[in-house]
Amino acid sequence: MDRMMNWAILGTGDIANEMAQALKNTGRKVYAVGNRTHEKAVDFAKEYEIEKVYDNFHEMFQDDAVDVIYIATPHNTHSEFIMEAVSNGKHVLCEKAITLNSKELEKAINLAKEKNVVLAEAMTIYHMPLHKKLRKMVEEGGIGDIGMIQINFGSFKEYNMDNRFFNPKMAGGALLDIGVYAISLARYYLKSQPNQVVSIMKKAPSGVDEISGIVMQNAEGQMVVISLSLHTKQPKRCNICGENGYIEIVDYPRAEEAKIVYTESAKTEIVKEGEMSLALQYELEDMEKAILGNDDDILLDYTRDVMQIMTDLRKEWEMYYPEEIGKAAVSA
Ligand SMILES: NC(=O)c1ccc[n+]([C@@H]2O[C@H](COP(=O)([O-])OP(=O)(O)OC[C@H]3O[C@@H](n4cnc5c(N)ncnc54)[C@H](OP(=O)(O)O)[C@@H]3O)[C@@H](O)[C@H]2O)c1
Numbered sequence: 194m195d196r197m198m199n200w201a202i203l204g205t206g207d208i209a210n211e212m213a214q215a216l217k218n219t220g221r222k223v224y225a226v227g228n229r230t231h232e233k234a235v236d237f238a239k240e241y242e243i244e245k246v247y248d249n250f251h252e253m254f255q256d257d258a259v260d261v262i263y264i265a266t267p268h269n270t271h272s273e274f275i276m277e278a279v280s281n282g283k284h285v286l287c288e289k290a291i292t293l294n295s296k297e298l299e300k301a302i303n304l305a306k307e308k309n310v311v312l313a314e315a316m317t318i319y320h321m322p323l324h325k326k327l328r329k330m331v332e333e334g335g336i337g338d339i340g341m342i343q344i345n346f347g348s349f350k351e352y353n354m355d356n357r358f359f360n361p362k363m364a365g366g367a368l369l370d371i372g373v374y375a376i377s378l379a380r381y382y383l384k385s386q387p388n389q390v391v392s393i394m395k396k397a398p399s400g401v402d403e404i405s406g407i408v409m410q411n412a413e414g415q416m417v418v419i420s421l422s423l424h425t426k427q428p429k430r431c432n433i434c435g436e437n438g439y440i441e442i443v444d445y446p447r448a449e450e451a452k453i454v455y456t457e458s459a460k461t462e463i464v465k466e467g468e469m470s471l472a473l474q475y476e477l478e479d480m481e482k483a484i485l486g487n488d489d490d491i492l493l494d495y496t497r498d499v500m501q502i503m504t505d506l507r508k509e510w511e512m513y514y515p516e517e518i519g520k521a522a523v524s525a
């Protein structure tokens with residue numbers, strides 16, 4: 194491509210604003226915005242100097258000038274919008290969780306292959322320079338073989354069963370909203386996909402998962418222990434533990450710093466790389482690289498592994514979304 198890419202944004206909520214700002218900060222062009230509530234798209238366009246706003250946001254998918262669409266709507270809408278974008282030949286960067294389940298994801302991946310476009314999940318962990326550096330250190334044996342990864346993620350969301358965090362009609366629940374970070378982090382540092390997963394879960398009054406403990410192990414015997422909560426604050430902290438030491442990362446979804454503690458010497462090392470505030474910039478840069486032919490940092494195979502684990506967990510929990518079981522609600 195011998196010109197700047199034309200980005201389009203679907204949605205005008207919190208993360209859409211952050212992405213528009215990241216695109217603008219890096220001198221890129223947000224060519225178009227589409228939103229269910231048209232007036233909000235008009236305001237958004239004014240704020241970020243966006244050329245094109247559509248009366249009906251579905252027109253955005255058919256606009257020949259659009260190269261790549263960033264989808265920033267709730268989880269339950271992702272699959273439908275990915276399919277609409279990809280079938281019109283658009284590259285897609287979709288917010289987490291990329292789909293509700295593996296079936297939806299496989300359909301989207303197959304269509305993206307057929308249409309020869311890039312499909313990626315906006316998973317910050319895969320794009321942060323710190324994680325890229327730490328993974329290389331781990332692969333080079335810096336702290337020995339990894340035996341255990343411990344991961345926490347807990348947000349305190351008000352008990353409002355209508356918001357996107359708790360509402361089953363908007364694919365609420367801790368797993369898809371924050372568990373996706375924890376499992377993606379685990380997959381990023383593991384040698385292979387876990388093949389054993391056990392869990393215990395407590396539902397919120399709306400029937401979606403509120404608190405869970407998840408333990409996973411892969412064929413190499415590497416173990417992961419995850420704790421998630423949606424109405425109880427926890428630090429976003431992980432420990433990646435090897436034979437010779439451990440790496441401690443706080444705020445791992447967008448981390449810029451980690452501490453390594455070496456067991457024998459008790460020495461600590463601080464590793465710094467990248468900037469937390471540039472998380473979405475790293476993400477969009479990797480997306481553009483992939484569109485131009487180098488998709489090394491897109492890691493769609495990991496996205497697929499993570500989605501499989503989440504799909505299996507919800508099956509075990511008998512927790513399905515309305516889209517998955519016709520009009521019925523999630524079983525409370
Ligand atoms: N990567 C990150 O760090 C991060 C952070 C936060 C969220 N996220 C993810 O980003 C996505 C959006 O989250 P958010 O917090 O930005 O949400 P939000 O602020 O509630 O915004 C949601 C947007 O989606 C639109 N929308 C809602 N339901 C829709 C529907 N049925 N059809 C079409 N459009 C619809 C809304 O349009 P209206 O204006 O018409 O309501 C609004 O523009 C989620 O997948 C979330 O998990 C990622």
